[in-house]
Amino acid sequence: MTMKTVFGMTLCALLILGTNSARAQQRPLRHDAEHYVLLRQHAERWSQEDREIDAKLASVRASNRGRPPNIVYILLDDLGFGEIGMPAL
Structure with a gap:
């Protein structure tokens, strides 16, 4: 080729x-059914947490000249205790 x-x-x-x-x-x-069950149970608390996070992000953005923050989210699954970090654990 x-x-x-x-x-x-x-x-x-x-x-x-x-x-x-x-x-x-x-x-x-x-979403599955469990999502809607959890949403019904925690909707008010999640809504309050979302408002708090939005306020915090707005203050970070304001102090960063209008730019959004760099957020890195790392999700690790199926790891045993002590696989990451000190082997002595």
């Missing part, structure tokens, strides 16, 4: 993936 062919195939693949992602984001999320 020539470099031009490889580039064309890569570009097509990226376009296909990009359009599928955009289309998936347009559809509303479908």
Whole structure:
């Protein structure tokens, strides 16, 4: 295969993936029944927490010349105790 062919195939693949992602984001999320049970139980508390977080983020943004903060969220699953950190634990 020539470099031009490889580039064309890569570009097509990226376009296909990009359009599928955009289309998936347009559809509303479908939650399971447990979500609605938890939402009913904790809606007021979650709403209050959301307002507090929004206020904190607004103050951070104001002190950062209008730019949003850089937030990195790392989710690790299926790790045993002591797998990350000191092996002596």
